Amino acid sequence: MRKNFTKKVHGYVKNIPAGEVRSYGEVAKACGSAGGARAVGFIMANNFNKEIPCHRVVRADGSLGQYNRGGPEAKQAKLEKEGIPFSTAGVIQISHG
DNA sequence: TAGCTGACGCAAA
DNA sequence: ATTTGCGCCAGCT
Numbered sequence: 097m098r099k100n101f102t103k104k105v106h107g108y109v110k111n112i113p114a115g116e117v118r119s120y121g122e123v124a125k126a127c128g129s130a131g132g133a134r135a136v137g138f139i140m141a142n143n144f145n146k147e148i149p150c151h152r153v154v155r156a157d158g159s160l161g162q163y164n165r166g167g168p169e170a171k172q173a174k175l176e177k178e179g180i181p182f183s184t185a186g187v188i189q190i191s192h193g
Numbered sequence: 194t195a196g197c198t199g200a201c202g203c204a205a206a
Numbered sequence: 207a208t209t210t211g212c213g214c215c216a217g218c219t
Contacts, residue, residue, distance in 0.1 A: 162200030
């Protein structure tokens with residue numbers, strides 16, 4: 097049941113503490129699907145729950161990626177408010193929890 | 194049921 | 207170091 101994957105992703109993302117960021121690949125892997133990075137992104141795009149801090153999920157390169165709430169700019173703004181340091185490329189460092 | 198798309202990731206040039 | 211191409215999984219039409 098693929099839906100299970102989605103539920104796991106939601107739970108994991110909700111488990112991401114403020115001030116920390118996770119890469120799509122990390123989330124996918126933690127949910128049981130290593131190469132399911134794209135799937136995670138798709139889930140986030142279809143996820144509009146404020147309970148799910150999808151803005152804390154960034155690309156493996158540290159780049160922001162996308163955001164269904166106003167684009168990378170809004171995403172970065174939220175992350176900066178969380179206390180996440182940023183660089184010209186994007187996130188300085190991703191916590192691997 | 195089959196095919197296409199998508200907020201990614203890695204390898205090669 | 208930067209750019210381009212292919213592969214990955216899950217969801218939606």
